Amino acid sequence: xLDAFIAPLTETYFQKALxxxxxxxxxxxxxxxxxxxxRMAFLGDALSHAMIAGVAGGYLVMKMLFxxxxxxxxxxxxxLIAAIxxxxxxxxxxxxxxxxxxxxxxxxxxxxxxLGVVAVSIFRHYIxxxxxxFIMGDILGVADTDLWVSGFxxxxxxxxxxxxxxxxxxxxxxxxxxxxxxxxxLFLDYVLTTCxxxxxxxxxSMVGVILVVGLLITPAATAYLLSDRLDKxxxxxxxxxxxxxxxxxxxxxxxxxxxxxxxxxxxxxQFLVVLAVAPKYGLLARWLRLKRLVPQxxxxxxxxxxxxxxxxxxxxxxxxxxxxxxxxxxxxxxxxVQDDLLIESNEGFSLTENGRVxxxxxxxxxxxxxxxxxxxxxxxxxxxxxxxxxEHIREGGAVDYLDEKLGSPSKDPHxxxxxxxxxxx
Amino acid sequence: xxxxSTKANRVNAIDVEHLTVSYHARAAxxxxxxxxxxxxxxxxIGPNGAGKSTFIKAVLGFVKPDVGTVMINGKNxxxxxxxVAYVPQRGAVDWDYPITVREVALMGRYQKIPWYKNPRKKxxxxxxxxxxxxxxxxxxxxxIGELSxxxxxxxxxxxxxAQGSDILLLDEPFAGVDAATExxxxxxLGRAKKVGKTLVVVHHxxxxxxxxxxxxxxxxxxxxxxxxxxxxxxEELLSKVYEGRLRIFSDLVKKGxx
Numbered sequence: 001x002l003d004a005f006i007a008p009l010t011e012t013y014f015q016k017a018l019x020x021x022x023x024x025x026x027x028x029x030x031x032x033x034x035x036x037x038x039r040m041a042f043l044g045d046a047l048s049h050a051m052i053a054g055v056a057g058g059y060l061v062m063k064m065l066f067x068x069x070x071x072x073x074x075x076x077x078x079x080l081i082a083a084i085x086x087x088x089x090x091x092x093x094x095x096x097x098x099x100x101x102x103x104x105x106x107x108x109x110x111x112x113x114x115l116g117v118v119a120v121s122i123f124r125h126y127i128x129x130x131x132x133x134f135i136m137g138d139i140l141g142v143a144d145t146d147l148w149v150s151g152f153x154x155x156x157x158x159x160x161x162x163x164x165x166x167x168x169x170x171x172x173x174x175x176x177x178x179x180x181x182x183x184x185x186l187f188l189d190y191v192l193t194t195c196x197x198x199x200x201x202x203x204x205s206m207v208g209v210i211l212v213v214g215l216l217i218t219p220a221a222t223a224y225l226l227s228d229r230l231d232k233x234x235x236x237x238x239x240x241x242x243x244x245x246x247x248x249x250x251x252x253x254x255x256x257x258x259x260x261x262x263x264x265x266x267x268x269x270q271f272l273v274v275l276a277v278a279p280k281y282g283l284l285a286r287w288l289r290l291k292r293l294v295p296q297x298x299x300x301x302x303x304x305x306x307x308x309x310x311x312x313x314x315x316x317x318x319x320x321x322x323x324x325x326x327x328x329x330x331x332x333x334x335x336x337v338q339d340d341l342l343i344e345s346n347e348g349f350s351l352t353e354n355g356r357v358x359x360x361x362x363x364x365x366x367x368x369x370x371x372x373x374x375x376x377x378x379x380x381x382x383x384x385x386x387x388x389x390x391e392h393i394r395e396g397g398a399v400d401y402l403d404e405k406l407g408s409p410s411k412d413p414h415x416x417x418x419x420x421x422x423x424x425x
Numbered sequence: 426x427x428x429x430s431t432k433a434n435r436v437n438a439i440d441v442e443h444l445t446v447s448y449h450a451r452a453a454x455x456x457x458x459x460x461x462x463x464x465x466x467x468x469x470i471g472p473n474g475a476g477k478s479t480f481i482k483a484v485l486g487f488v489k490p491d492v493g494t495v496m497i498n499g500k501n502x503x504x505x506x507x508x509v510a511y512v513p514q515r516g517a518v519d520w521d522y523p524i525t526v527r528e529v530a531l532m533g534r535y536q537k538i539p540w541y542k543n544p545r546k547k548x549x550x551x552x553x554x555x556x557x558x559x560x561x562x563x564x565x566x567x568x569i570g571e572l573s574x575x576x577x578x579x580x581x582x583x584x585x586x587a588q589g590s591d592i593l594l595l596d597e598p599f600a601g602v603d604a605a606t607e608x609x610x611x612x613x614l615g616r617a618k619k620v621g622k623t624l625v626v627v628h629h630x631x632x633x634x635x636x637x638x639x640x641x642x643x644x645x646x647x648x649x650x651x652x653x654x655x656x657x658x659x660e661e662l663l664s665k666v667y668e669g670r671l672r673i674f675s676d677l678v679k680k681g682x683x
Contacts, residue, residue: 037522166535173522174532176513180485181536181588182506224523228568233523397604 008253013140017206017249017259020142020150024203025215025241027154030161030234031195032220037172037230042102043193044213046090046109047083047200051209052116052134054082059127060119070128072145076201083197086112113209137208139259140252146205153202157195161234168192169230207260214264219244222271225278244270294332297392298324302336303359304366304391306351314348364419366391367412368402374413375406383413436499438463438592438623439484444493446479453479457493457648461625461640463591466618468628468638470657472667475645477627484594484625485509497592507536510585512595515577520570526580527565530556533587555587556580559613575606582613586622593617595626599633611637634658 008014035041058078062071089108094101120129161168171178171188179185196216203212223236247270248263255262276283305321306313315333322329333349336342341355351359369387378386403409412418439461446454453476461467471477482488483495486502486509495502497509510533530552531544538544556562559579569577578598585593595614599607614624625642628634634641635654643649643657645666650657 037519164540166538167540169524170532170535173519173524174513176485176517177511177532177584179487180507180509180511227523228525229528230523395603 004254005250008250013142014249014253016142016144016147017139018246020147021139021206021245021249021263022242023147023150023154024199024206025219025245026238027150027157028199028203028212028215029219029223029237029239029241031157031192031199032216032218033223033230033234033237034161034168034172034192035196036217036220036224038192040196041213041217042105043087044196044200044216046086046105047197048204048209048212049109049113050082050086050116051079051201051204052082052129052131053112053119054079054116055129055134056116056119056123056127057082059129060123063126072149076149079201079204080194080197082112082116083201084194087193087197133208134204135209136258137204137206137211137260139206139249139263142206146202150202150206153198157198160191160195164188164191165231207263211260211264214267215241215244218264218267218271222274225274225281228280240267240270294328294335298322298329298332299336299341300358300362300392302329302332302349303341303351303355304362306342306349307356307359307363312345312347312350318349360419361394362391365394365399367416367418368399368406368409369393370412370414371406371409371418372402380413435463437461437496438465438498439625440494440496440499441483442494442496444483444495445491446476446483446488447491452491452646454483454644455647457644459642459648459651461623461642461651463623464618464621465623465639466614466637467623467625467640467642468634469625469642469644470628470631470634471644471649475666477644478596480644481511481594481596481627485511507588508590509592509594510588510590512578512581512585512593512598514596515574515598515601517596518569518577518581520577522569524569525565526556526561526567526569526572527552529569529580530565530583530587533584533589536588551589552583552587555583558586558616559583573606574602575609578602578606578610579613582610582617586617591621592623592625595624597627597629600629607633631658631663 009018032044035044055075055078058075059070061078062068062074068074086108090101090104093099093108094104099107117131120127120131167178167183167188171183171185175185178188199216200212203215207215219240220233220237222240223233227233227236244263244267248266249259251257251266252259252262274282277285279285301322301324302318305318309317318333319326319329324332333342333344336355337344337349340352341358342349343352366387369390370383373383373386373390374380409418437460439459441457441459444454444457445452457480469477469480479488483490484497484502486495486497486506497505500508502508531548533555534544534548534551538548553562553565556565559582561576561579561583564572564576564580569580572580582593582595582598585595598610598614602610614626618624626638628637635658638654640652641654641657642651643662643666649666650659650662
């Protein structure tokens with residue numbers, strides 16, 4: 001069993017994949033947080049696709065001018081230029097034409113991707129780029145240059161993000177305030193886009209064009225479900241990036257599958273698990289919250305029942321008037337004791353000071369609704385039941401409106417007193 | 426000496442002179458001249474599309490005027506940054522952003538922290554003081570989306586206070602909050618005024634404008650009036666700006682006189 005974990009670690013290709021993948025994943029996760037918060041996820045996709053034109057261009061230029069074969073820095077620079085050109089084209093077209101940004105992104109990245117594919121096939125005798133490798137990535141064949149490139153990228157991007165953390169935080173959270181204190185918001189945007197390009201370029205050789213956007217946003221989104229602070233979210237996103245790579249690589253070795261695919265599969269599964277069980281923003285937590293929620297209507301019915309009974313009310317009596325399953329009612333009563341609305345004693349429940357105020361509000365609403373219903377000609381025998389439903393409608397000054405419209409009546413149709421003073425809402 | 430106010434010889438908080446701002450051929454603001462004295466609660470009113478948001482942008486120094494100048498505390502707005510603290514409209518904020526109340530307040534200090542340094546102790550204290558002032562200190566560790574509408578508004582007010590600017594600019598702080606919250610926010614604004622702040626508030630509701638503010642500024646492309654609510658909430662003026670919805674306004678004017 002243990003051997004299954006240790007054996008791959010002794011292989012050089014696995015070690016390189018682990019190191020290279022982890023470096024890329026950490027920085028992709030951290031920068032991905034800003035991508036997610038700025039809703040630029042599509043941009044990562046666009047950048048990775050545009051890259052192939054840049055790689056082909058870089059390859060060609062270096063070969064034609066200097067006779068260098070597959071010159072890595074040249075191709076890297078080419079991809080960066082292509083990525084930035086794509087972004088510039090996208091923002092230019094969406095600014096000067098009526099075409100919206102999402103459409104422009106779609107047009108530009110497929111167009112430039114196509115340009116790259118055509119270029120690679122036309123010049124197939126001069127440049128040797130394996131398109132499949134480019135599209136699927138090859139994390140198990142990570143070369144030393146890839147490691148250097150990703151290491152360099154990681155250092156540059158992480159330094160920028162750490163040094164200017166506050167600047168990026170405020171520029172993504174409240175660009176108007178950022179500009180008002182003199183921060184170069186537009187420039188920060190460009191810096192961020194360049195960082196994303198760098199990360200994408202260094203990640204494509206490992207997980208491929210199609211999956212790179214996942215590496216950028218999925219760990220960040222996973223962290224988003226778990227954190228209420230940006231710094232914490234970034235740390236977690238980096239962590240989830242690394243776990244994706246580690247988990248994915250083992251998956252790949254055990255199942256003998258494609259490396260990039262296994263990593264993203266693991267990454268996505270990880271996201272789904274967190275989505276389900278995250279303590280605050282997860283689905284399970286949400287479901288539990290909804291289940292635990294005591295309906296306001298039940299609370300108000302309990303309050304008025306006790307108010308009408310006037311004194312310590314036995315639970316049997318509450319059960320009679322409040323339409324709720326006994327188990328849920330019991331829970332509601334416990335909750336109301338916790339919320340300082342009720343006091344529990346051996347004989348039953350009574351109202352606290354707070355509870356009394358709340359109950360008065362509901363009762364006043366009930367009686368005003370009754371008076372109103374009588375005025376608009378509701379049959380007398382239906383008054384109470386209808387008002388019982390309507391008494392919960394109190395927001396937006398509804399009750400005060402009734403009071404004013406009816407001329408502040410002092411008695412309801414049954415002759416019960418309506419308190420004239422408005423209890424503070 | 427134009428930018429000096431005559432009484433007490435204090436520099437005006439905001440001096441706008443002959444300001445024209447245009448988008449293409451259309452002037453959003455035309456020849457607006459107004460001086461806002463310090464320690465005032467000023468409401469900016471006007472119909473939709475009247476140039477209220479352009480006015481805000483001009484005071485924040487975001488627009489390049491075609492003609493005219495905006496002076497903040499006697500200095501050209503283009504040259505001084507961060508003199509005006511801005512409180513955004515509630516709808517303009519991403520309430521799911523991973524940020525706590527304490528961090529938002531601390532943001533007010535960001536301008537004063539050099540980029541290579543972490544926030545200092547006195548920055549943290551200033552942020553907490555500001556939260557104390559709006560009675561939100563107990564919520565410091567909450568994520569901002571967990572607060573009620575009025576609490577959210579107060580957190581951003583705290584950020585503006587922590588910024589230490591003398592001038593606060595609020596974009597529709599009363600939009601979409603209930604009456605009790607409205608009073609709570611107004612109370613905080615009043616306290617900010619007492620400690621010497623000038624507050625400029627974009628406001629939508631003419632019915633409450635007279636009651637809430639010391640001065641009102643009525644714009645629709647041009648400046649129609651600036652003065653006490655009694656002077657501004659005048660039937661003739663309002664009908665000119667709001668074009669013939671007189672019946673409603675005659676009612677308002679009475680309220681203003683009351």
